Amino acid sequence: MNYKDYYKIMAVDKTASQDEIKTSYRKLARKFHPDVSKEKDAETRFKDINEAYEVLRDKEKRAAYDQLGSNWKAGQSGFTPPPSWQDQYQQGNGNFNAGAGGQGDFSDFFESLFGGGFGGGQHAARGRRSMQGQDSNAKILIDLQDAYTGATRNFTLQDQVVDQQGRTQTKDRTLKVSIPKGIKPGQKIRLKKQGQAGVGGAPNGDLYLEVGFNPDSLYTIEGADITTELSISPWQAALGEKVKVPTPTGHIDLSLPKLISSGSKMRLKGRGLPCKVAGDFFVKLKIVFPKSLSTEEEALYQSLKALATNSDKNIEDEA
Structure with missing residues (x-):
């Protein structure tokens, strides 16, 4: 039986x-879960990771393991615990419950250290097969x-x-989700106990839904x-009229300043997403000309052109 370096296994x-x-x-x-991993030794690595976590997550187990590592011949083959280990850590110490977070059978190394008296008989055996389910993540799209x-x-x-045959299949699951007012893109909604199933009667993990927005x-x-x-029309841009603007909460009236340029942005403070700190609503203006001109409209544009030409000429004469 070889000594196991749980810190190395956990990469910490x-x-x-x-x-x-x-x-x-x-x-x-997540990386080595046998159901999803493509690594050749995924199942073995997954068991080692769960075993290492079972020890290092528990304050008392970790302290005992650390003492063993510093006072015994860690790392050599043919490992057995020191003679004093059984008396010091395995005699009726109910605080050591093997399997509080583990999954599946543990190695002989683990059993030699924490089996037997830790957690007591059948209770410990059941505990070793229980583990809280992992948290899951998914993305959802909502309307603005x-x-x-x-x-x-x-x-x-x-x-x-x-x-039951060990094959991975896809199964649809429908959830009713409450969308909080003011949620922003990228924020997450937590659904308790809707993650991966627990093992051995342990509770499920949580499900985190990352929110995105449907294209609008x-x-x-x-x-x-x-x-x-x-x-907006050219005359609205020139004269500065009042226009109606669509917003997610209904249309509002917006007064345009005179001679505003295409591409200009007008800001409506606090009319964005109603978060804790509300966002702003911006109106980007685009001047659009009619697709065709009537004879009268064309005459008016010619008159406007003449006025502009005379104005430019007067400026040049004054210069």
């Missing part, structure tokens, strides 16, 4: 914090209107499940800010 230093160990475990468990008002929507997700023909979304493009 011996001084790693519990948060660092947990983060590394989640990363490695939902973020303005809040809503409840049904979403169908595709889960990867293993059937009227609006562009950047963080909490919303932008819409509004077409």
Whole structure:
């Protein structure tokens, strides 16, 4: 039986914090999970990772393991615990519950250290087969209107499940999700116990839904800010008229300044997504000419051209 370096298996230093160990475990468990991993030794690595995490996640097991590592011949083949280990750590110490977070059978190395008296007989055996389910992540798309008002929507997700023959299959699952008012692109909604199933009666993990927005023909979304493009006529741009602007909460009246240029942006403060710090709503103006001119309209444009030409000539004469 060989000594196992649990820190090396978990790809962390011996001084790693519990948060660092947990983060590394989640990363490695996803990488080597036999149902999804393409690594040749995925199943073996997955078992080693769970075993290492079972020890390092527990304060007392980790302390005992650290003491063993510093006082025994760690790393050599033919490893057996020192004679004092059984008396020191395995005699009725109920605090050591083998399997509080593990999955499947553990190695002889683990059993030699934490089996038997730790957790007590059949209870420990059951514990070794239990592990809380992993957290899952998915993406959903919502309408902009939902973020303005809040809503409840049904979403169908595709889960990867293993059937009785050990084959991975896709199964649809529909969830009712509450969309909070003011949610922004990229934010996540947490659904408790909707992640991967727990093992041995342990609770399921959580499901995190990353929110995106369905494409919208009227609006562009950047963080909490919303932008819409509004077409205006040349005379509206020149004279500065009042125009109607569509927003996700209804049309509003907007007064244009005189002689505004195409491409200009007007800002409506606080009318973007209603987050804790509300975003802004921007109106980007685009001057659009008519596709055709009547005889009268063409005459008016000719008159305007003549006026502009005379104005330019007067400026040159004064210069």
